[in-house]
Amino acid sequence: MELLTDTICAIATPVGEAGIGIIRLSGPQALDVARKIFSHKDPGLHLQSHTLHHGWIVDPDANEPIDEVLLSFMAAPRTYTGEDVVEINCHSGYAVLNRVLGLVIGSGARLAQPGEFTRRAFLNGRIDLSQAEAVIDTIRTRSEQGLLLANRHLRGDFRQLVENWLEILEQAQSRLDALLDFCEDIPEETAREPHLYDSLLEALAVGVKQPLRAALNRFEEGRVLREGLTFVLVGKPNVGKSSMLNALLGKERAIVTALPGTTRDVIEDTLLLGGVQVRVFDTAGIRAEPDEIESRGIEMTIRSLTQADVALWLLDHGRPISEEDQSVYEAIAKKPCVVLLNKSDLPPAFPAQSLNERFPGLGPALSLSAINPSDIEGLKARLAHSYVRTPVNNCGSQIVPNTRQKECLECALDSILTAEALLRSNSYGELISFELGSARQHLEAIVGRAHDVELLDRIFLQFCVGK
Numbered sequence: 001m002e003l004l005t006d007t008i009c010a011i012a013t014p015v016g017e018a019g020i021g022i023i024r025l026s027g028p029q030a031l032d033v034a035r036k037i038f039s040h041k042d043p044g045l046h047l048q049s050h051t052l053h054h055g056w057i058v059d060p061d062a063n064e065p066i067d068e069v070l071l072s073f074m075a076a077p078r079t080y081t082g083e084d085v086v087e088i089n090c091h092s093g094y095a096v097l098n099r100v101l102g103l104v105i106g107s108g109a110r111l112a113q114p115g116e117f118t119r120r121a122f123l124n125g126r127i128d129l130s131q132a133e134a135v136i137d138t139i140r141t142r143s144e145q146g147l148l149l150a151n152r153h154l155r156g157d158f159r160q161l162v163e164n165w166l167e168i169l170e171q172a173q174s175r176l177d178a179l180l181d182f183c184e185d186i187p188e189e190t191a192r193e194p195h196l197y198d199s200l201l202e203a204l205a206v207g208v209k210q211p212l213r214a215a216l217n218r219f220e221e222g223r224v225l226r227e228g229l230t231f232v233l234v235g236k237p238n239v240g241k242s243s244m245l246n247a248l249l250g251k252e253r254a255i256v257t258a259l260p261g262t263t264r265d266v267i268e269d270t271l272l273l274g275g276v277q278v279r280v281f282d283t284a285g286i287r288a289e290p291d292e293i294e295s296r297g298i299e300m301t302i303r304s305l306t307q308a309d310v311a312l313w314l315l316d317h318g319r320p321i322s323e324e325d326q327s328v329y330e331a332i333a334k335k336p337c338v339v340l341l342n343k344s345d346l347p348p349a350f351p352a353q354s355l356n357e358r359f360p361g362l363g364p365a366l367s368l369s370a371i372n373p374s375d376i377e378g379l380k381a382r383l384a385h386s387y388v389r390t391p392v393n394n395c396g397s398q399i400v401p402n403t404r405q406k407e408c409l410e411c412a413l414d415s416i417l418t419a420e421a422l423l424r425s426n427s428y429g430e431l432i433s434f435e436l437g438s439a440r441q442h443l444e445a446i447v448g449r450a451h452d453v454e455l456l457d458r459i460f461l462q463f464c465v466g467k
């Protein structure tokens with residue numbers, strides 16, 4: 001059990017020039033600390049809870065005013081952390097924020113660790129672990145869909161689902177235990193009850209196994225919503241990869257020239273597609289006999305290909321297919337791939353249908369030109385349709401587990417499947433109850449009913465300081 005007796009503080013906004021910067025305090029001495037450095041025109045003022053107060057932050061030793069501020073005090077327990085919280089709205093600038101923070105620390109608060117405010121919210125029972133994880137998703141997500149998902153978790157939808165499953169498992173265990181107590185004095189063989197077992201099988205399948213499996217199936221979709229997608233533009237030199245990157249982004253991000261071998265590094269930027277964040281890599285052209293610099297560039301291209309979700313393979317429709325195109329085809333291997341026949345404004349040097357004979361296993365090629373805006377809109381719509389819309393639509397109003405939660409769900413499912421097998425084989429009640437108990441433990445880990453310091457560190461140290 002972590003002790004929460006001290007008062008923590010941090011700058012809760014990014015440090016830099018901006019309108020407002022916030023210093024946050026939480027803990028039993030939050031108000032005392034604030035009083036030492038906050039000066040109000042009415043010195044005897046009672047700082048009413050959940051109210052903003054205007055005044056000055058003053059260095060108490062030098063009696064020197066530092067900044068004109070708005071201070072809010074929120075008394076426990078109706079606060080973010082469940083403790084007394086004070087927030088000082090200063091002007092945002094490096095010197096101001098650091099000076100005020102220094103005064104707060106000098107007056108008895110301790111600098112918070114990353115995520116420590118949210119960690120306290122969890123430890124004080126304001127939120128469960130799945131909600132705490134949603135806080136970080138809310139901060140990190142760059143897409144609307146990611147935000148919608150984070151909000152569902154933040155309001156406790158996942159917790160409710162897990163608690164519902166836990167209740168069903170608990171009931172099943174108590175029915176088994178009741179049977180065991182009842183049969184204590186009779187021979188072991190009769191301590192199994194086919195009617196009870198059938199009804200438990202039904203309750204577990206419908207109430208826990210099926211919805212749990214459905215949640216697990218949504219994991220991959222959630223990954224797209226949380227982390228976004230990565231596309232990589234690949235092709236032989238001069239096919240128009242950098243032109244395509246610029247066109248997709250709507251800005252001059254990469255250098256485009258008529259010379260083959262212009263791009264040598266991997267260039268990365270992001271755009272939003274169907275409400276989901278998409279990273280796009282532009283890469284060095286893959287060629288048969290590269291010089292030393294080009295070889296390094298091609299190595300980086302291959303590395304980007306392994307990282308990406310989808311390859312956008314560009315071919316130049318104005319030039320015949322060559323050995324270099326063959327090298328790209330081999331490099332892409334089994335990666336999901338969209339074939340783009342670029343430079344459709346030029347006379348075609350080969351029939352589009354011949355592509356599938358030459359490079360089997362690819363979907364239909366999209367003929368387009370990087371210099372034609374309506375083609376680019378068409379490409380975006382197609383990519384959104386194929387790779388973005390499906391997951392978003394499927395997720396509907398559902399929760400989607402993250403990697404840690406998925407592992408817990410998988411372990412819980414394993415125990416439930418074992419329990420089912422035992423029920424079907426009319427096995428001993430104790431064995432079944434043991435498996436149900438183990439499923440409960442894995443589910444409890446999702447909401448953090450059972451937790452250790454290492455797990456909390458793993459989750460909360462990913463946060464920024466001040467959250």
Ligand SMILES: Nc1nc2c(ncn2[C@@H]2O[C@H](COP(=O)(O)OP(=O)(O)OP(=O)(O)O)[C@@H](O)[C@H]2O)c(=O)[nH]1
Pocket residue numbers: 235236237238239240241242243244255256257258259260261262263264283284285342343344345346368369370371372
């Ligand atoms: N006519 C026409 N020219 C294009 C099109 N797309 C690109 N180009 C031209 O093709 C040439 C090469 O374009 P880039 O975008 O630099 O090609 P790249 O694939 O990035 O080339 P490397 O970086 O050398 O591998 C430039 O002169 C572009 O203006 C197109 O759709 N139509």
Ligand SMILES: [Mg+2]
Pocket residue numbers: 241242243254255256262263282283
């Ligand atoms: Mg280029």
